Amino acid sequence: MARISTPPPQSFDLGRVFFWIIVTLTAAALPVYLPGGLRATITTAPLLAAVFDPGLSNPFGACWVAFVGTFELRDLRGEPKWYGTFFNKAEMVLSTFAAWLVWAATDALVRKDDPFSIVAQIVAVGGTFAIANNGLSLVVTSVRTSTPLSRIWAVSISKIAIGLVSQVPLGWLMAEVADKVGQWAAILFMVPLLLARYSFSKYAETRDLFYGTVSALSQAVDAKDGFTRGHADRVSRIAGAIARELGVSEREIEQIELAGLLHDIGKIGVEDRILMKPSRLEPDEQELMRRHPIYGASILEPSAALRPLVPIVLHHHENFDGSGYPEGLKGAEIPLGSRILLVADTYEAMTSDRIYRKAPGHDKAIEQLHKYRGTQFDPKIVRALEACIQRRGQTSFEVSDLPPINYETLAELRRRLARDPVVRDAHAG
Numbered sequence: 001m002a003r004i005s006t007p008p009p010q011s012f013d014l015g016r017v018f019f020w021i022i023v024t025l026t027a028a029a030l031p032v033y034l035p036g037g038l039r040a041t042i043t044t045a046p047l048l049a050a051v052f053d054p055g056l057s058n059p060f061g062a063c064w065v066a067f068v069g070t071f072e073l074r075d076l077r078g079e080p081k082w083y084g085t086f087f088n089k090a091e092m093v094l095s096t097f098a099a100w101l102v103w104a105a106t107d108a109l110v111r112k113d114d115p116f117s118i119v120a121q122i123v124a125v126g127g128t129f130a131i132a133n134n135g136l137s138l139v140v141t142s143v144r145t146s147t148p149l150s151r152i153w154a155v156s157i158s159k160i161a162i163g164l165v166s167q168v169p170l171g172w173l174m175a176e177v178a179d180k181v182g183q184w185a186a187i188l189f190m191v192p193l194l195l196a197r198y199s200f201s202k203y204a205e206t207r208d209l210f211y212g213t214v215s216a217l218s219q220a221v222d223a224k225d226g227f228t229r230g231h232a233d234r235v236s237r238i239a240g241a242i243a244r245e246l247g248v249s250e251r252e253i254e255q256i257e258l259a260g261l262l263h264d265i266g267k268i269g270v271e272d273r274i275l276m277k278p279s280r281l282e283p284d285e286q287e288l289m290r291r292h293p294i295y296g297a298s299i300l301e302p303s304a305a306l307r308p309l310v311p312i313v314l315h316h317h318e319n320f321d322g323s324g325y326p327e328g329l330k331g332a333e334i335p336l337g338s339r340i341l342l343v344a345d346t347y348e349a350m351t352s353d354r355i356y357r358k359a360p361g362h363d364k365a366i367e368q369l370h371k372y373r374g375t376q377f378d379p380k381i382v383r384a385l386e387a388c389i390q391r392r393g394q395t396s397f398e399v400s401d402l403p404p405i406n407y408e409t410l411a412e413l414r415r416r417l418a419r420d421p422v423v424r425d426a427h428a429g
């Protein structure tokens with residue numbers, strides 16, 4: 001900044017620099033928080049407009065717009081810490097400077113009467129800005145939230161890519177209109193920018209709503225099943241970690257994680273006297289219990305968003321050697337997600353405490369998985385789980401973001417009532 005500002009260029013138009021700073025400040029005041037911890041803003045368009053504006057004596061003007069225009073209220077409140085703000089500013093100024101370098105390098109080649117060369121310049125300048133700006137944010141968010149880059153890409157950037165890319169031509173148009181028609185007219189471009197922002201926020205909102213509903217359903221099943229809170233959540237995390245270890249695509253990992261949350265949803269259709277029975281199930285009761293994957297599949301089937309989980313949930317009790325249920329599939333016939341869930345479910349069940357017993361623990365769980373690999377479990381998946389635990393440690397799947405349970409689960413209540421039945425109040429009916 002010092003290098004491009006001392007001495008300041010003589011020909012710059014201070015009013016114009018202020019104009020773009022105000023437009024950028026307005027855009028920066030409206031960030032959207034996306035899944036994966038990324039923040040999306042609509043500052044790309046005004047910053048590129050500053051790069052394309054010939055009246056700013058660039059790179060001087062554009063870099064100052066990037067520095068001052070991207071201040072937000074949270075910076076003044078001291079969140080993030082000063083080094084976070086410093087990094088954000090450096091990122092903005094550097095990506096704007098990089099975009100200007102490309103503009104300066106290509107400007108001599110652009111012929112004003114050749115639309116092709118103008119579009120090529122817009123693509124080169126916008127592409128440089130987008131890659132420098134989003135690339136740095138992506139890496140920092142990934143380190144800060146310990147989320148793999150591929151995941152942030154899949155759940156955030158790929159879903160709002162059109163909104164992000166559309167800001168590039170808008171930036172050029174804003175500069176052209178400000179130059180040829182007047183600055184007031186450039187403000188009209190805030191309307192499509194706000195539309196892009198609206199699409200970001202709608203995506204984030206819809207995803208939150210979807211995950212909130214799935215999580216509520218999964219906790220309802222945990223409560224009915226007598227598990228302590230967070231069983232399905234842990235199964236989901238373990239299954240996701242195994243899937244990632246196996247190099248499965250992000251889309252499939254997400255489906256496996258969702259299936260982990262909802263794998264036992266079919267237990268809603270199993271009678272409580274069977275589900276809660278403290279002793280061994282009779283053969284006919286076992287038969288009814290074994291229907292829960294089928295009930296689960298039919299509960300999920302009508303929802304378009306949950307339909308891809310149907311095969312995973314339907315086969316989550318199939319054994320590797322074909323001795324499982326409901327269809328007795330074997331080996332690779334069983335969906336990969338189902339094979340992963342069986343291992344994750346077994347490991348989770350043996351490493352977390354239950355209302356009625358302490359956890360057998362990690363060593364016993366691994367012993368069990370080894371004993372039945374090749375018969376019940378896919379050996380490849382057992383190996384992947386072991387590799388995961390070796391790298392991340394045994395406590396890596398602990399649920400930390402769920403508040404402790406503060407209500408009596410249905411299973412606890414039933415057990416208590418069985419021990420000391422409530423004396424019925426004659427008036428209560």
Ligand SMILES: [Fe+2]
Pocket residue numbers: 263264292316317
């Ligand atoms: Fe199950």
